[in-house]
Amino acid sequence: MKYGFLGLGIMGSRMATRLVRAGFAVTVWNRDASKCGALVALGAKQAPTPKEVAAEADITFAMVSDPQASLELCFGAEGVLAGIGPGRGYVDMSTVDPATSRQVGEAVAAKGARFLEAPVSGTKKPAEDGTLVILAAGDKALYGQALPAFDQMGKASFYLGEVGQGTRMKLVVNLVLGAMMEVLGEALALGGKCGLPGEQVLEVLAQGAMANPMFGVKGPMILAGDTTTSFPLKHMEKDLRLTTRLGQELGQDLPVTEAVHAIFGKALAAGLGEEDIAAVVKGI
Numbered sequence: 313m314k315y316g317f318l319g320l321g322i323m324g325s326r327m328a329t330r331l332v333r334a335g336f337a338v339t340v341w342n343r344d345a346s347k348c349g350a351l352v353a354l355g356a357k358q359a360p361t362p363k364e365v366a367a368e369a370d371i372t373f374a375m376v377s378d379p380q381a382s383l384e385l386c387f388g389a390e391g392v393l394a395g396i397g398p399g400r401g402y403v404d405m406s407t408v409d410p411a412t413s414r415q416v417g418e419a420v421a422a423k424g425a426r427f428l429e430a431p432v433s434g435t436k437k438p439a440e441d442g443t444l445v446i447l448a449a450g451d452k453a454l455y456g457q458a459l460p461a462f463d464q465m466g467k468a469s470f471y472l473g474e475v476g477q478g479t480r481m482k483l484v485v486n487l488v489l490g491a492m493m494e495v496l497g498e499a500l501a502l503g504g505k506c507g508l509p510g511e512q513v514l515e516v517l518a519q520g521a522m523a524n525p526m527f528g529v530k531g532p533m534i535l536a537g538d539t540t541t542s543f544p545l546k547h548m549e550k551d552l553r554l555t556t557r558l559g560q561e562l563g564q565d566l567p568v569t570e571a572v573h574a575i576f577g578k579a580l581a582a583g584l585g586e587e588d589i590a591a592v593v594k595g596i
C-alpha cells in the first residue's frame with residue numbers, strides 16, 4: 313500500500329512522520345517545498361505537485377489549514393482531482409465545514425475514486441505520539457483500507473457515517489475546547505486580580521470535578537506567558553466561525569460559542585493568529 317501525504321504543517325508533518333517511521337512507502341508534498349526535507353531525510357519520497365501524489369498513491373491523506381486550502385488542494389490546476397482515478401482513495405483530515413467536504417467528496421467520486429473526511433481531535437504532541445482521535449466519515453471501504461494508517465496516527469478512530477458527520481463532530485468537539493480555553497484564561501485573570509496565586513487556582517481546579525488534561529497543559533503555559541504554538545489561534549478562530557455558522561444553518565442558538573468566537577476574533581485582529589490558542593488570554 314502506497315501512501316501520499318499533502319500538507320506538512322504542525323500536524324501533517326508529525327502525522328506523515330509516523331507513517332514513514334512505521335515503514336510505509338510515503339510520498340509527500342507541501343506548498344512550501346522546503347518543509348519536505350525532514351520527511352525525505354527519514355525515507356519519504358517528495359513529489360512536485362498534489363496531482364502526482366494522488367496519481368501514484370493508493371491512498372492520499374491531506375492536512376491543510378482551512379476550507380479554502382482544502383478546495384485549492386483538490387481543484388487546483390495541479391491538484392488532487394487532476395491526478396486521482398479509479399482504485400485510489402483520498403482522505404482529507406483538515407478541519408473544514410460540511411459543505412466543503414461534500415464538494416471535495418463528490419468531485420473525487422466523480423473521478424471514480426473513494427473519499428473520506430477524517431478531521432482529528434488532539435494537537436501537536438498527540439500527533440507526534442500517534443494518539444490523535446480520528447473522526448472519519450464517507451466511504452466505508454476506504455475507512456477499512458485506511459485503518460492501518462489511522463492506527464499509526466491515532467489512539468482511536470470513529471466511523472461516523474456520511475460525509476459531513478466527521479466534520480460536524482469535529483466542530484462540536486472544538487466548541488468545547490474553545491470555550492474551555494477562554495474560560496480558563498478568565499479564571500486565572502480574575503484569580504490574579506483577587507491576589508490568588510495562579511498555581512493554587514490550577515491546583516484547586518485539578519482536585520475538583522472539572523479537572524482535565526487540557527487545563528493541566530495550558531494553565532502552566534498561561535502562567536509562564538508561554539505561547540509556543542501547538543494549535544495556532546487562527547485555526548481555532550476558523551473552527552469557531554464554522555461552528556457558529558453550522559448553528560445558524562440548523563437553527564441552534566449557541567450564545568456562549570458566539571461570545572467565545574468574538575473573543576478569539578479580537579485576538580486574531582490583534583495579531584495573535586500564529587500564537588497558540590493559549591494566547592487568547594492576552595485579549596481578555
Ligand code: NAP
Nearest residue numbers: 319320321322323343344376377381406407435542543547
Ligand atoms: P499549520 O501548521 O498552519 O499548517 C497548515 C498547512 O496547510 C501547511 O502545510 C500549509 O502549507 C498548508 N496550506 C495552507 N494553505 C494552503 C493552500 N492554499 N494550498 C495548499 N496548502 C496550504 O496548521 P496545523 O496546525 O497543522 O493544522 C492543519 C489542520 O488541522 C487545520 O485544519 C487545523 O484546524 C487542524 N487541526 C489542528 C490542530 C493543532 O493542534 N494544530 C489540532 C486538530 C486539528 P505551507 O507550509 O506552504 O504554508
